[in-house]
Each structure stands twice: as C-alpha cells, then as structure tokens.
Amino acid sequence: MSANRRKGLNMPTVSEIDGKLDELKRQAAALKEQRKVAAAKEREQARKWKAATLAAIGETVLKTLGADWTAIDLEGLQGWLADNAEDIRLMAVTDTRTPMEAKEVLDAFKRSSKPKRTGKPDAVEDVTEMPETIDMAEDEKQADW
Structure with missing residues (x-):
C-alpha cells in the first residue's frame, strides 16, 4: 500500500492541472494569432x-x-484567346504549384527572357554583328527606280 501512496503523492493536484491547462490555452491563443498574421502575409505575398x-x-x-x-x-485578343483556349490550355497550363514554386518559375522565366549583356555600353555597336551595308553608289541606283 505504501507504493500506491507514493504514486498518489506524485500525482499533480487539480489546481496544478488547471494551471497547466490555462497556460496551454494561452499558448494556443498566441499560436492562433501568429497563424492569422502569417496567413495574411502569405496572402499578400x-x-x-x-x-x-x-x-x-x-x-x-x-x-x-x-x-x-x-x-x-x-x-x-480576348476573342482569339477564347477561340483557341483549349489549344493554349494544353500547351501552357501545368499542374497547380504552390505560390513559392510559381514564383521560382516566374523568376527563372524573367531571367531567361532578359537580353544577354555583353558587358559593352549600349552606345557602342559591334561591327561584327552589323548587317552588310550597300555602298552609296548602289543606294543611288535603287533610289532612281
């Protein structure tokens, strides 16, 4: 019987349990508030x-x-899109992504569609990339047509 008493002495009181429940309720309320703030931030993002x-x-x-x-x-444009919606959907619509995954895809798309920088100022033209020019005499002949 002394073993049962020792267990009984170590058992928390109703007051202690109520105190722990109150603390857990406060923690739950704080977490709910944090969740609400986080959800609002996620929606805005x-x-x-x-x-x-x-x-x-x-x-x-x-x-x-x-x-x-x-x-x-x-x-x-809207009419053309409506007429071709199924073909466009088959080509361009994927499985739904998370907002973060969609943002990563958007960032990759933006990086891939930016013009490549050569490191040269825009005002300087690279002669090797210019189309072949027609000499002035040839221009004058064409202008007489």
Whole structure:
C-alpha cells in the first residue's frame, strides 16, 4: 500500500492541472494569432506574385505581337484567346504549384527572357554583328527606280 501512496503523492493536484491547462490555452491563443498574421502575409505575398505573373504574361504578349500596349484591341485578343483556349490550355497550363514554386518559375522565366549583356555600353555597336551595308553608289541606283 505504501507504493500506491507514493504514486498518489506524485500525482499533480487539480489546481496544478488547471494551471497547466490555462497556460496551454494561452499558448494556443498566441499560436492562433501568429497563424492569422502569417496567413495574411502569405496572402499578400501571393497577391504580389500573381500581379508580377500577370505583368509578365502581358509583357510576353506585347513582345510577341511587337505592339505597344496602347495598340492592343483587347476585345479582339480576348476573342482569339477564347477561340483557341483549349489549344493554349494544353500547351501552357501545368499542374497547380504552390505560390513559392510559381514564383521560382516566374523568376527563372524573367531571367531567361532578359537580353544577354555583353558587358559593352549600349552606345557602342559591334561591327561584327552589323548587317552588310550597300555602298552609296548602289543606294543611288535603287533610289532612281
């Protein structure tokens, strides 16, 4: 019977258990608040990344069309997209990614679509890359046509 008493003496009291429960409730409330703040930050970050992706899509369309944004017929573009949606979807839509994965893909796309820097100032032209020029006499002959 003395062994049972020792176990009984080591058992926490109701008051101690209530104190631990109160502490756990405070910790749970603090974690819920942290979760709420983290979720708001994640939503805001995802919103910014989505906006950056939409801008990249728009820039891609403009570059592909070789047009200024002021010259785009949005209704015409929307109609063409609707008519070709299935083909575009098959080619361009992947499995859903996490926002972080999508951001990494966006960053890689932006890096790959940036013009390559040669290290030379833009004002200096590399003569080896220039197309062959027609001499002035040939220009004059063509102008007489």
